[in-house]
Amino acid sequence: QKEVEQDPGPLSVPEGAIVSLNCTYSNSAFQYFMWYRQYSRKGPELLMYTYSSGNKEDGRFTAQVDKSSKYISLFIRDSQPSDSATYLCAMKAGAQKLVFGQGTRLTINP
């Protein structure tokens, strides 16, 4: 079993929809949770960072962490075609290396 599980999709939604992306994990030592966005033929770029449980909001993006369920989510409100990308969750325990999910490929249709 992988340490981090993420549905690879693909996920296709109409413009303006609310998008929900999720990851589950098995390592209870993970404390730091991130979401990276990767456009086609580009490297991943950090989108959101959360420490421990709780919510964090940044514009149209909200990251949620539920450590009791070992479950993290990224919500995108008022989705735009420019949000079309692959979204990777990533997590780490302390100074340990980042462990990535497989990535969910998202398409927002105009």
Added chain:
Amino acid sequence: DAGVIQSPRHEVTEMGQEVTLRCKPISGHDYLFWYRQTMMRGLELLIYFNNNVPIDDSGMPEDRFSAKMPNASFSTLKIQPSEPRDSAVYFCASSHGQTSNQPQHFGDGTRLSIL
């Protein structure tokens, strides 16, 4: 401010050939990471360096893979001999420190195809 620079962007070569991928991290960053990304396995860490010293190479798949960082501004990942199953996108990333809130900055990758 220049980001992480990788070269070449694309590499196509025949099985058995030596392949060398290059990376220039962001100036001032003291951590450098090499990743491999495939559809089947996603993004996997191969090796990382701190202050030019390899810290963890447990992700290097086999002895055919080697990585060096001769100075703070340059690193190479070498595959010799290459095999078709090495075909993937290889990313280099760098960060300033390994603390939790320091993001890793990725290059745009080298797309490697071994025929």
